[in-house]
Amino acid sequence: MAERTLDLGQLQALLERVRGLKVACVGDLMLDRYVYGEVSRISPEAPIPVLRARRTVAMAGAVGNVARNVGSLGGAARLGAAVGDDPAGAELRALIAADEGVESFVAAGPAPTIVKTRYVSAGQQLLRLDDEVAGDRSLSSAAVFDGAASILISDYAKGGVTATVLEDALTAARATGAPVIVDPKGNDFARYGAVDVIKPNASELAGATGLPVETDADVEAALKALLAATTAKAIIVTRAGKGMSLMRRGGAVKHFPGRAREVFDVSGAGDTGLAALGLALGAGAALEAAVEFAILASGVVVGKAGTAVVTPAELIDAEMSQHASGAHAKVMPLEELAHVIEGWRRQGLKVGFTNGCFDILHRGHVAYLAQARSWCDRLVVALNTDASVRRLKGEGRPINDLDSRAVVIGGLQSVDRVTSFDDPTPIALIERLRPDVLIKGADYTREGVVGGDLVESWGGEVKLATFEDGYSTTRTIEKMKAD
Numbered sequence: 001m002a003e004r005t006l007d008l009g010q011l012q013a014l015l016e017r018v019r020g021l022k023v024a025c026v027g028d029l030m031l032d033r034y035v036y037g038e039v040s041r042i043s044p045e046a047p048i049p050v051l052r053a054r055r056t057v058a059m060a061g062a063v064g065n066v067a068r069n070v071g072s073l074g075g076a077a078r079l080g081a082a083v084g085d086d087p088a089g090a091e092l093r094a095l096i097a098a099d100e101g102v103e104s105f106v107a108a109g110p111a112p113t114i115v116k117t118r119y120v121s122a123g124q125q126l127l128r129l130d131d132e133v134a135g136d137r138s139l140s141s142a143a144v145f146d147g148a149a150s151i152l153i154s155d156y157a158k159g160g161v162t163a164t165v166l167e168d169a170l171t172a173a174r175a176t177g178a179p180v181i182v183d184p185k186g187n188d189f190a191r192y193g194a195v196d197v198i199k200p201n202a203s204e205l206a207g208a209t210g211l212p213v214e215t216d217a218d219v220e221a222a223l224k225a226l227l228a229a230t231t232a233k234a235i236i237v238t239r240a241g242k243g244m245s246l247m248r249r250g251g252a253v254k255h256f257p258g259r260a261r262e263v264f265d266v267s268g269a270g271d272t273g274l275a276a277l278g279l280a281l282g283a284g285a286a287l288e289a290a291v292e293f294a295i296l297a298s299g300v301v302v303g304k305a306g307t308a309v310v311t312p313a314e315l316i317d318a319e320m321s322q323h324a325s326g327a328h329a330k331v332m333p334l335e336e337l338a339h340v341i342e343g344w345r346r347q348g349l350k351v352g353f354t355n356g357c358f359d360i361l362h363r364g365h366v367a368y369l370a371q372a373r374s375w376c377d378r379l380v381v382a383l384n385t386d387a388s389v390r391r392l393k394g395e396g397r398p399i400n401d402l403d404s405r406a407v408v409i410g411g412l413q414s415v416d417r418v419t420s421f422d423d424p425t426p427i428a429l430i431e432r433l434r435p436d437v438l439i440k441g442a443d444y445t446r447e448g449v450v451g452g453d454l455v456e457s458w459g460g461e462v463k464l465a466t467f468e469d470g471y472s473t474t475r476t477i478e479k480m481k482a483d
Contacts, residue, residue, distance in 0.1 A: 006292040008319050014293060015312045017283040019074040023275075024145045025067040026169065027154035027161050027183075028137060029081035029106065030114035031092045032061035036348055039121045049126060051119055057346075060095055061116060062271070063154035065309075066183075069275035070152075071101015072309035073297070075282075078102075080144030081160055082109030082137045089113040105144040111135025114158060123348045123377075138162040145172035150179055150282030152274055153192070157185035166193055179281040182232075183274045184208075194231040196281070199274060201238045213237070216245070216255055223247040236291060238273060238298070244291050256291050258299065272301040272310055304343055327410035331418045334432060337380065340417060341433055344378050352376030353435035354465075355426045357389045359398040361408050364467050371465045372439040373414035381415050382429050385422040425450045436460045441467055 006014070037053040060068060060079075067077035079096060083089035085108040092113060096104045114132040118125050137159040145151060151169050155161040170193055173180045179196040187208045189198055202213045209229075211222040223235050227249055234248045243258035276297040280290035300310045300318050317336075332340070341351055354372050358365055358381070373379045383405055389398040398405065402420055410418045421429050430438065430451035438455040442464045446452060452462040 006289045006296075008316070010289065011293070011296070011315065011319050014280060014283060014285055014289070015074060015315065017285075018279040021075045021150070021279060021282050022078060022148050023067075023070045023075050023278050023282055024078045024080065024148035024151045024169075024172075024178075025063050025070060025154065025275075025278075026080040026139055026144060026152070026165060027063035027066075028114075028156035028158040029064045029079075029083055029092065029160065030061045030116060030132075030156070030158070031058060031088050031095075032065070033058045033115060033117040035117060035119045037119070037121055039126070049121070051121055051126060058091060058095060060092060060099075062114075062156045062158075063152075063160070064092070064096065065271040066152055066154050066275050066278075067096075067102045068099060069272045069297070069301075069309045070279060071099060072311050073275065073279055073315075074312055075275075075279050076101065076103065078105060078144050078148060080105040080139045080141075082107055082111070082140065084108065084111055084113035086113055088115050088131075105139075105141065107140045109135075109137055109140070111137050111159060120348060132158065135159055136162075139165050139168070142168040142172065145169065145178075148172065148176070148178050148282075150181070150278040152278040153180065153182045153195075154271065154274060155183060155185045163191070166191070170194065179278070181274060181278050181281065183270055189226060189232070190230045192230070192232065194233070196232070197234050197236055197277065197287075198226075198230065198232045199236045199238065199270075199277065200226075201270060202240070205235075205237045213239075216253075219245050219255075220247075220253040223253055234287060236277070236294075238270065244273075244295055246287060246291055248287070254288065256288075256295055258295060269298045269302050272308075273298040276310075304347070327407045330410035330415065331406045334419055334421075334429060337417055337419050338432055341378075341380070341435075349377040350436045351433070352379045352437040352439055352463075353382065353426075353430065353433060354379070354439040355382035355384070355421070355429075357384045357392065357398060358405055358409055359389065359393075359400055361405075366412065366414075368441065368465050368467060369409075369412055369414045372463070375439065375463050376437045378416040379414060380417045380419065380433065380435065381409050382426050383409065383418065383420045385420050388422050388424075391424075427451050427454075430454055434458060434460075437463055439463045439465055441465055443467070 034057045035053050036055050037051040039049040041050050043050050063081055067079040070077035079102050083092050117129040119127045181197040182192045182195050183199050189208050205222050206213045209222045209225045212218045213222050226235055236246050238244050241258050243256045245255045247253045273294040276294040277290050280293045297310045300314050301308050386402050406418045440449045446462050449462050
Protein backbone atom coordinates (compact mmCIF):
# COMPACT_ATOMS: atom_id res chain seq x y z
CA MET A 1 0.00 0.00 0.00
CA ALA A 2 1.18 3.52 -0.80
CA GLU A 3 2.02 5.79 2.12
CA ARG A 4 -0.39 8.64 2.75
CA THR A 5 0.75 11.94 1.26
CA LEU A 6 -2.28 14.11 2.08
CA ASP A 7 -2.92 14.94 5.74
CA LEU A 8 -5.43 17.46 7.08
CA GLY A 9 -3.09 20.44 6.76
CA GLN A 10 -2.13 19.49 3.21
CA LEU A 11 -5.79 18.99 2.34
CA GLN A 12 -6.64 22.49 3.53
CA ALA A 13 -3.71 23.93 1.59
CA LEU A 14 -4.78 22.07 -1.56
CA LEU A 15 -8.34 23.34 -1.22
CA GLU A 16 -6.96 26.87 -1.09
CA ARG A 17 -4.89 26.31 -4.25
CA VAL A 18 -7.80 24.93 -6.28
CA ARG A 19 -10.03 27.90 -5.49
CA GLY A 20 -10.89 29.68 -8.74
CA LEU A 21 -8.82 27.25 -10.84
CA LYS A 22 -10.15 27.02 -14.41
CA VAL A 23 -10.92 23.46 -15.47
CA ALA A 24 -12.25 22.52 -18.91
CA CYS A 25 -14.83 19.74 -18.71
CA VAL A 26 -15.81 18.25 -22.08
CA GLY A 27 -17.66 15.15 -23.22
CA ASP A 28 -21.13 13.67 -22.96
CA LEU A 29 -23.84 15.70 -21.25
CA MET A 30 -27.22 14.45 -20.10
CA LEU A 31 -30.16 15.41 -17.92
CA ASP A 32 -30.54 13.39 -14.72
CA ARG A 33 -34.02 13.31 -13.17
CA TYR A 34 -34.92 11.77 -9.82
CA VAL A 35 -38.54 11.06 -8.97
CA TYR A 36 -38.91 10.53 -5.22
CA GLY A 37 -41.99 8.97 -3.73
CA GLU A 38 -43.50 6.33 -1.49
CA VAL A 39 -44.44 2.71 -2.14
CA SER A 40 -47.26 1.34 -0.01
CA ARG A 41 -48.81 -1.32 -2.25
CA ILE A 42 -48.28 -3.67 -5.17
CA SER A 43 -50.06 -3.00 -8.45
CA PRO A 44 -53.16 -5.15 -9.13
CA GLU A 45 -52.15 -5.17 -12.80
CA ALA A 46 -48.75 -6.83 -12.33
CA PRO A 47 -46.43 -7.81 -9.44
CA ILE A 48 -44.72 -4.42 -9.36
CA PRO A 49 -44.62 -1.64 -6.72
CA VAL A 50 -46.81 1.41 -7.16
CA LEU A 51 -44.82 4.61 -6.60
CA ARG A 52 -46.72 7.66 -5.40
CA ALA A 53 -44.55 10.53 -6.64
CA ARG A 54 -43.87 13.31 -4.12
CA ARG A 55 -41.19 15.43 -5.80
CA THR A 56 -38.93 15.52 -8.84
CA VAL A 57 -35.38 16.83 -8.93
CA ALA A 58 -33.38 17.51 -12.11
CA MET A 59 -29.64 18.14 -12.51
CA ALA A 60 -26.86 18.02 -15.06
CA GLY A 61 -25.36 14.55 -15.37
CA ALA A 62 -22.24 12.92 -16.88
CA VAL A 63 -19.78 15.71 -17.83
CA GLY A 64 -22.30 18.15 -16.36
CA ASN A 65 -21.88 16.46 -13.00
CA VAL A 66 -18.10 16.64 -13.37
CA ALA A 67 -18.39 20.40 -13.90
CA ARG A 68 -20.78 20.77 -10.97
CA ASN A 69 -18.28 19.03 -8.71
CA VAL A 70 -15.43 21.21 -9.96
CA GLY A 71 -17.51 24.26 -9.04
CA SER A 72 -18.64 22.92 -5.66
CA LEU A 73 -15.03 22.18 -4.72
CA GLY A 74 -14.11 25.80 -5.41
CA GLY A 75 -12.87 25.60 -8.99
CA ALA A 76 -14.18 27.44 -12.05
CA ALA A 77 -15.58 24.85 -14.45
CA ARG A 78 -15.77 25.51 -18.20
CA LEU A 79 -18.35 23.07 -19.53
CA GLY A 80 -18.21 22.13 -23.22
CA ALA A 81 -20.79 19.78 -24.71
CA ALA A 82 -23.81 19.56 -26.99
CA VAL A 83 -27.47 18.97 -26.16
CA GLY A 84 -30.54 18.64 -28.32
CA ASP A 85 -32.65 21.53 -29.54
CA ASP A 86 -35.55 20.28 -27.45
CA PRO A 87 -37.32 20.97 -24.11
CA ALA A 88 -34.94 18.71 -22.16
CA GLY A 89 -31.98 20.54 -23.69
CA ALA A 90 -33.46 23.90 -22.75
CA GLU A 91 -34.02 22.67 -19.18
CA LEU A 92 -30.46 21.40 -18.98
CA ARG A 93 -28.94 24.63 -20.26
CA ALA A 94 -31.03 26.61 -17.76
CA LEU A 95 -29.78 24.43 -14.89
CA ILE A 96 -26.18 24.97 -16.00
CA ALA A 97 -26.67 28.72 -16.39
CA ALA A 98 -27.95 28.90 -12.81
CA ASP A 99 -24.79 27.26 -11.41
CA GLU A 100 -22.35 30.01 -10.41
CA GLY A 101 -19.42 27.61 -10.46
CA VAL A 102 -19.90 26.62 -14.10
CA GLU A 103 -19.28 28.65 -17.26
CA SER A 104 -21.31 27.22 -20.12
CA PHE A 105 -19.97 26.41 -23.58
CA VAL A 106 -22.97 24.19 -24.26
CA ALA A 107 -24.56 24.41 -27.69
CA ALA A 108 -27.57 22.83 -29.36
CA GLY A 109 -26.62 19.96 -31.65
CA PRO A 110 -28.44 17.60 -34.01
CA ALA A 111 -28.92 14.72 -31.56
CA PRO A 112 -31.74 14.76 -28.96
CA THR A 113 -30.87 15.40 -25.33
CA ILE A 114 -30.23 12.26 -23.30
CA VAL A 115 -32.48 12.00 -20.23
CA LYS A 116 -32.06 9.45 -17.46
CA THR A 117 -34.94 9.24 -14.99
CA ARG A 118 -34.53 7.32 -11.74
CA TYR A 119 -37.49 6.39 -9.54
CA VAL A 120 -36.61 6.27 -5.84
CA SER A 121 -38.45 5.20 -2.68
CA ALA A 122 -37.05 4.93 0.85
CA GLY A 123 -33.62 5.73 -0.47
CA GLN A 124 -33.56 2.89 -3.00
CA GLN A 125 -33.77 3.09 -6.80
CA LEU A 126 -36.71 1.09 -8.13
CA LEU A 127 -36.20 1.74 -11.83
CA ARG A 128 -34.11 3.79 -14.25
CA LEU A 129 -35.60 4.95 -17.54
CA ASP A 130 -33.13 6.00 -20.28
CA ASP A 131 -34.40 8.19 -23.10
CA GLU A 132 -31.63 8.36 -25.69
CA VAL A 133 -30.75 7.78 -29.34
CA ALA A 134 -27.33 7.65 -30.97
CA GLY A 135 -25.99 10.80 -32.62
CA ASP A 136 -23.26 13.42 -32.92
CA ARG A 137 -22.92 15.27 -29.62
CA SER A 138 -19.43 16.68 -30.08
CA LEU A 139 -18.18 20.18 -29.30
CA SER A 140 -18.70 22.84 -31.94
CA SER A 141 -15.83 25.03 -30.65
CA ALA A 142 -12.45 24.58 -28.92
CA ALA A 143 -12.86 27.86 -26.98
CA VAL A 144 -13.71 25.89 -23.84
CA PHE A 145 -10.00 25.01 -23.46
CA ASP A 146 -8.80 28.63 -23.32
CA GLY A 147 -7.02 29.39 -20.04
CA ALA A 148 -7.74 25.97 -18.54
CA ALA A 149 -5.26 24.72 -15.92
CA SER A 150 -6.61 21.20 -16.34
CA ILE A 151 -8.66 19.37 -19.00
CA LEU A 152 -11.18 16.65 -18.11
CA ILE A 153 -12.73 14.41 -20.74
CA SER A 154 -15.85 12.51 -19.64
CA ASP A 155 -16.62 9.77 -22.16
CA TYR A 156 -19.95 8.00 -21.70
CA ALA A 157 -19.87 6.65 -25.30
CA LYS A 158 -22.79 8.88 -26.31
CA GLY A 159 -21.06 10.66 -29.21
CA GLY A 160 -19.54 13.60 -27.39
CA VAL A 161 -15.90 12.47 -27.41
CA THR A 162 -14.75 12.40 -31.04
CA ALA A 163 -11.27 12.27 -32.55
CA THR A 164 -11.52 16.02 -33.17
CA VAL A 165 -12.39 16.76 -29.56
CA LEU A 166 -9.45 14.65 -28.36
CA GLU A 167 -7.03 16.34 -30.76
CA ASP A 168 -8.25 19.82 -29.73
CA ALA A 169 -7.76 18.90 -26.07
CA LEU A 170 -4.24 17.58 -26.60
CA THR A 171 -3.31 20.58 -28.74
CA ALA A 172 -4.48 22.97 -26.00
CA ALA A 173 -2.60 20.95 -23.39
CA ARG A 174 0.66 21.03 -25.34
CA ALA A 175 0.41 24.81 -25.53
CA THR A 176 -0.22 25.38 -21.81
CA GLY A 177 1.07 22.31 -20.00
CA ALA A 178 -2.41 21.53 -18.62
CA PRO A 179 -2.85 17.87 -17.65
CA VAL A 180 -5.48 15.89 -19.58
CA ILE A 181 -7.44 13.26 -17.63
CA VAL A 182 -9.90 10.91 -19.32
CA ASP A 183 -12.77 8.94 -17.80
CA PRO A 184 -13.03 6.30 -20.57
CA LYS A 185 -15.60 4.00 -22.16
CA GLY A 186 -15.30 1.11 -24.57
CA ASN A 187 -12.33 -1.19 -25.09
CA ASP A 188 -10.07 0.96 -27.30
CA PHE A 189 -8.25 3.21 -24.86
CA ALA A 190 -5.45 3.84 -27.35
CA ARG A 191 -7.71 6.27 -29.19
CA TYR A 192 -7.32 8.82 -26.37
CA GLY A 193 -3.69 9.42 -27.34
CA ALA A 194 -0.90 10.70 -25.11
CA VAL A 195 -3.11 11.96 -22.27
CA ASP A 196 -1.71 12.34 -18.78
CA VAL A 197 -4.14 9.98 -17.05
CA ILE A 198 -6.78 7.47 -18.09
CA LYS A 199 -9.15 6.65 -15.20
CA PRO A 200 -11.18 3.47 -15.82
CA ASN A 201 -13.05 1.56 -13.15
CA ALA A 202 -12.19 -2.07 -12.50
CA SER A 203 -14.85 -3.39 -14.87
CA GLU A 204 -13.64 -1.09 -17.67
CA LEU A 205 -10.04 -2.13 -17.06
CA ALA A 206 -11.04 -5.78 -17.35
CA GLY A 207 -12.99 -5.11 -20.53
CA ALA A 208 -10.15 -3.21 -22.18
CA THR A 209 -7.50 -5.82 -21.37
CA GLY A 210 -9.43 -9.08 -21.20
CA LEU A 211 -7.74 -9.77 -17.86
CA PRO A 212 -9.14 -10.44 -14.37
CA VAL A 213 -9.03 -7.62 -11.81
CA GLU A 214 -10.05 -9.31 -8.56
CA THR A 215 -6.77 -9.15 -6.64
CA ASP A 216 -3.99 -6.58 -6.36
CA ALA A 217 -1.80 -8.87 -8.47
CA ASP A 218 -4.55 -9.10 -11.12
CA VAL A 219 -4.85 -5.32 -11.23
CA GLU A 220 -1.09 -4.88 -11.55
CA ALA A 221 -0.97 -7.21 -14.55
CA ALA A 222 -3.95 -5.47 -16.18
CA LEU A 223 -2.45 -2.00 -15.65
CA LYS A 224 0.84 -3.08 -17.23
CA ALA A 225 -1.06 -4.50 -20.22
CA LEU A 226 -3.14 -1.36 -20.66
CA LEU A 227 -0.13 0.97 -20.50
CA ALA A 228 1.58 -1.19 -23.12
CA ALA A 229 -1.46 -0.85 -25.38
CA THR A 230 -1.78 2.95 -25.04
CA THR A 231 0.38 6.08 -25.09
CA ALA A 232 -1.07 7.43 -21.83
CA LYS A 233 1.42 8.59 -19.21
CA ALA A 234 -0.43 6.95 -16.30
CA ILE A 235 -3.47 4.80 -15.48
CA ILE A 236 -5.57 5.14 -12.33
CA VAL A 237 -8.12 2.39 -11.79
CA THR A 238 -10.98 2.97 -9.35
CA ARG A 239 -11.88 -0.17 -7.39
CA ALA A 240 -14.97 0.86 -5.36
CA GLY A 241 -14.43 -0.01 -1.67
CA LYS A 242 -10.90 -1.27 -2.40
CA GLY A 243 -9.74 2.24 -3.26
CA MET A 244 -7.63 3.11 -6.30
CA SER A 245 -4.48 1.77 -7.94
CA LEU A 246 -2.00 3.91 -9.88
CA MET A 247 0.68 3.03 -12.40
CA ARG A 248 2.90 5.49 -14.20
CA ARG A 249 4.64 4.52 -17.43
CA GLY A 250 7.87 2.88 -16.41
CA GLY A 251 6.95 2.84 -12.72
CA ALA A 252 5.63 0.39 -10.15
CA VAL A 253 1.97 0.01 -9.24
CA LYS A 254 0.81 1.82 -6.09
CA HIS A 255 -2.36 0.79 -4.28
CA PHE A 256 -4.36 3.33 -2.27
CA PRO A 257 -6.97 2.00 0.21
CA GLY A 258 -10.51 3.32 0.16
CA ARG A 259 -12.10 5.28 2.98
CA ALA A 260 -14.66 3.49 5.17
CA ARG A 261 -17.94 5.29 4.48
CA GLU A 262 -21.64 4.45 4.55
CA VAL A 263 -22.50 3.83 0.89
CA PHE A 264 -25.90 5.15 -0.07
CA ASP A 265 -25.71 5.81 -3.82
CA VAL A 266 -22.75 5.32 -6.18
CA SER A 267 -24.36 7.39 -8.96
CA GLY A 268 -21.85 9.98 -10.14
CA ALA A 269 -19.01 8.87 -7.84
CA GLY A 270 -16.74 8.52 -10.88
CA ASP A 271 -17.61 12.07 -11.94
CA THR A 272 -16.65 13.37 -8.50
CA GLY A 273 -13.36 11.47 -8.59
CA LEU A 274 -12.56 12.88 -12.04
CA ALA A 275 -13.29 16.45 -10.88
CA ALA A 276 -11.08 16.03 -7.81
CA LEU A 277 -8.21 14.55 -9.84
CA GLY A 278 -8.39 17.38 -12.36
CA LEU A 279 -8.43 20.10 -9.73
CA ALA A 280 -5.56 18.61 -7.73
CA LEU A 281 -3.32 18.03 -10.76
CA GLY A 282 -4.18 21.44 -12.18
CA ALA A 283 -3.11 22.97 -8.86
CA GLY A 284 0.26 21.26 -9.08
CA ALA A 285 -0.31 18.39 -6.65
CA ALA A 286 1.65 15.18 -7.06
CA LEU A 287 -0.25 12.33 -8.67
CA GLU A 288 -0.29 10.39 -5.38
CA ALA A 289 -1.83 13.33 -3.50
CA ALA A 290 -4.36 13.80 -6.30
CA VAL A 291 -5.41 10.16 -5.99
CA GLU A 292 -5.94 10.53 -2.24
CA PHE A 293 -7.94 13.71 -2.84
CA ALA A 294 -10.13 11.84 -5.33
CA ILE A 295 -10.64 8.91 -2.94
CA LEU A 296 -11.71 11.30 -0.18
CA ALA A 297 -14.16 13.17 -2.45
CA SER A 298 -15.65 10.00 -3.92
CA GLY A 299 -16.05 8.53 -0.45
CA VAL A 300 -18.10 11.52 0.64
CA VAL A 301 -20.35 11.58 -2.42
CA VAL A 302 -21.39 7.91 -2.20
CA GLY A 303 -23.07 8.80 1.08
CA LYS A 304 -25.44 11.13 -0.76
CA ALA A 305 -28.45 10.57 -2.98
CA GLY A 306 -28.25 10.94 -6.75
CA THR A 307 -25.61 12.66 -8.84
CA ALA A 308 -24.49 14.80 -5.93
CA VAL A 309 -21.60 17.22 -5.38
CA VAL A 310 -19.02 17.64 -2.62
CA THR A 311 -17.90 20.81 -0.84
CA PRO A 312 -14.55 21.69 0.78
CA ALA A 313 -16.20 21.75 4.21
CA GLU A 314 -17.44 18.19 3.73
CA LEU A 315 -13.97 17.00 2.72
CA ILE A 316 -12.40 18.58 5.80
CA ASP A 317 -15.12 17.09 8.00
CA ALA A 318 -14.57 13.66 6.42
CA GLU A 319 -10.81 13.89 6.93
CA MET A 320 -11.27 14.93 10.56
CA SER A 321 -13.74 12.10 11.11
CA GLN A 322 -11.10 9.60 10.00
CA HIS A 323 -9.05 10.60 13.03
CA ALA A 324 -11.90 10.84 15.53
CA SER A 325 -13.72 8.00 17.19
CA GLY A 326 -17.15 7.15 15.86
CA ALA A 327 -18.75 8.65 18.95
CA HIS A 328 -16.91 11.96 18.64
CA ALA A 329 -17.78 12.17 14.96
CA LYS A 330 -21.50 12.05 15.76
CA VAL A 331 -21.40 15.17 17.97
CA MET A 332 -21.93 18.43 16.12
CA PRO A 333 -23.37 21.96 16.46
CA LEU A 334 -26.84 22.85 15.23
CA GLU A 335 -26.03 24.36 11.83
CA GLU A 336 -23.72 21.53 10.84
CA LEU A 337 -26.39 19.06 11.96
CA ALA A 338 -29.04 20.88 9.91
CA HIS A 339 -26.86 20.40 6.83
CA VAL A 340 -26.49 16.68 7.57
CA ILE A 341 -30.23 16.28 8.05
CA GLU A 342 -30.95 18.02 4.77
CA GLY A 343 -28.76 15.41 3.11
CA TRP A 344 -30.68 12.62 4.85
CA ARG A 345 -33.94 14.16 3.74
CA ARG A 346 -32.80 14.24 0.10
CA GLN A 347 -32.14 10.53 0.46
CA GLY A 348 -35.73 9.94 1.57
CA LEU A 349 -34.74 8.98 5.12
CA LYS A 350 -37.06 9.50 8.10
CA VAL A 351 -35.43 11.60 10.84
CA GLY A 352 -36.31 11.14 14.50
CA PHE A 353 -35.58 13.60 17.34
CA THR A 354 -35.53 13.25 21.10
CA ASN A 355 -33.97 15.23 23.93
CA GLY A 356 -33.02 15.04 27.56
CA CYS A 357 -30.26 15.33 30.18
CA PHE A 358 -28.99 11.73 29.91
CA ASP A 359 -26.68 12.42 32.84
CA ILE A 360 -25.70 8.90 33.85
CA LEU A 361 -26.45 6.42 31.09
CA HIS A 362 -28.33 3.39 32.36
CA ARG A 363 -30.27 0.44 31.00
CA GLY A 364 -33.48 2.42 30.79
CA HIS A 365 -31.85 5.04 28.54
CA VAL A 366 -30.44 2.38 26.23
CA ALA A 367 -33.84 0.71 25.81
CA TYR A 368 -35.57 4.07 25.32
CA LEU A 369 -33.17 5.15 22.55
CA ALA A 370 -33.33 1.76 20.87
CA GLN A 371 -37.11 2.03 20.73
CA ALA A 372 -36.87 5.59 19.42
CA ARG A 373 -34.50 4.46 16.66
CA SER A 374 -36.96 1.74 15.60
CA TRP A 375 -39.39 4.49 14.55
CA CYS A 376 -37.01 6.28 12.18
CA ASP A 377 -34.08 5.83 9.82
CA ARG A 378 -31.84 8.32 11.64
CA LEU A 379 -32.05 9.39 15.29
CA VAL A 380 -30.87 12.76 16.64
CA VAL A 381 -30.46 13.26 20.39
CA ALA A 382 -30.34 16.80 21.80
CA LEU A 383 -28.73 17.11 25.24
CA ASN A 384 -29.36 19.84 27.79
CA THR A 385 -26.21 21.88 28.43
CA ASP A 386 -24.64 21.69 31.90
CA ALA A 387 -26.24 25.01 32.89
CA SER A 388 -29.60 23.81 31.65
CA VAL A 389 -29.33 20.56 33.60
CA ARG A 390 -28.43 22.56 36.72
CA ARG A 391 -31.51 24.75 36.30
CA LEU A 392 -33.69 21.67 35.93
CA LYS A 393 -32.12 19.33 38.49
CA GLY A 394 -30.42 21.66 40.99
CA GLU A 395 -26.87 22.11 42.22
CA GLY A 396 -24.62 19.09 41.98
CA ARG A 397 -26.03 18.11 38.61
CA PRO A 398 -25.04 17.05 36.08
CA ILE A 399 -22.71 14.40 37.37
CA ASN A 400 -21.08 14.17 33.92
CA ASP A 401 -20.33 17.26 31.85
CA LEU A 402 -21.81 17.87 28.40
CA ASP A 403 -18.79 16.62 26.45
CA SER A 404 -18.76 13.36 28.38
CA ARG A 405 -22.50 12.85 28.05
CA ALA A 406 -22.39 13.58 24.32
CA VAL A 407 -19.61 11.06 23.63
CA VAL A 408 -21.32 8.35 25.70
CA ILE A 409 -24.65 8.86 23.92
CA GLY A 410 -22.87 9.04 20.57
CA GLY A 411 -21.29 5.68 21.31
CA LEU A 412 -24.68 3.97 21.12
CA GLN A 413 -25.46 2.24 17.84
CA SER A 414 -29.05 3.50 18.03
CA VAL A 415 -27.94 7.17 17.95
CA ASP A 416 -26.85 8.79 14.68
CA ARG A 417 -26.10 12.38 15.74
CA VAL A 418 -25.86 14.34 19.01
CA THR A 419 -26.26 18.07 19.59
CA SER A 420 -27.09 20.32 22.56
CA PHE A 421 -29.32 23.20 23.63
CA ASP A 422 -29.35 25.68 26.48
CA ASP A 423 -32.91 27.00 26.23
CA PRO A 424 -35.64 25.82 28.64
CA THR A 425 -37.12 23.73 25.79
CA PRO A 426 -35.76 22.35 22.49
CA ILE A 427 -38.38 24.19 20.44
CA ALA A 428 -35.78 26.21 18.48
CA LEU A 429 -33.96 23.02 17.50
CA ILE A 430 -37.19 21.37 16.43
CA GLU A 431 -38.11 24.36 14.27
CA ARG A 432 -34.66 24.37 12.65
CA LEU A 433 -34.28 20.63 12.10
CA ARG A 434 -37.92 19.80 11.22
CA PRO A 435 -37.81 16.12 12.28
CA ASP A 436 -40.28 13.60 10.91
CA VAL A 437 -40.73 11.88 14.27
CA LEU A 438 -40.62 13.55 17.71
CA ILE A 439 -40.04 11.09 20.56
CA LYS A 440 -40.56 11.57 24.29
CA GLY A 441 -41.09 9.25 27.23
CA ALA A 442 -44.41 7.62 28.02
CA ASP A 443 -44.63 9.79 31.16
CA TYR A 444 -45.74 12.58 28.77
CA THR A 445 -49.03 12.91 26.94
CA ARG A 446 -49.05 13.68 23.24
CA GLU A 447 -50.54 17.07 23.98
CA GLY A 448 -47.80 17.81 26.51
CA VAL A 449 -44.86 17.16 24.20
CA VAL A 450 -43.11 20.45 23.39
CA GLY A 451 -43.04 20.94 19.62
CA GLY A 452 -45.48 18.13 18.95
CA ASP A 453 -47.99 20.41 17.25
CA LEU A 454 -45.21 21.82 15.02
CA VAL A 455 -44.01 18.40 13.92
CA GLU A 456 -47.55 17.31 13.13
CA SER A 457 -48.14 20.53 11.18
CA TRP A 458 -45.54 19.51 8.57
CA GLY A 459 -46.80 15.93 8.38
CA GLY A 460 -44.64 14.38 11.11
CA GLU A 461 -45.72 12.34 14.11
CA VAL A 462 -45.24 12.20 17.86
CA LYS A 463 -44.25 8.91 19.52
CA LEU A 464 -44.11 8.04 23.21
CA ALA A 465 -41.43 5.54 24.19
CA THR A 466 -41.78 3.32 27.23
CA PHE A 467 -39.30 3.29 30.12
CA GLU A 468 -38.01 0.17 31.84
CA ASP A 469 -39.27 0.14 35.41
CA GLY A 470 -36.73 0.63 38.16
CA TYR A 471 -34.16 2.61 36.18
CA SER A 472 -33.53 6.36 36.47
CA THR A 473 -30.56 8.69 36.90
CA THR A 474 -31.89 9.90 40.28
CA ARG A 475 -32.20 6.34 41.56
CA THR A 476 -28.71 5.53 40.28
CA ILE A 477 -27.26 8.54 42.14
CA GLU A 478 -29.09 7.61 45.35
CA LYS A 479 -27.72 4.06 45.12
CA MET A 480 -24.21 5.41 44.59
CA LYS A 481 -24.50 7.60 47.71
CA ALA A 482 -25.84 4.71 49.72
CA ASP A 483 -22.94 2.53 48.67
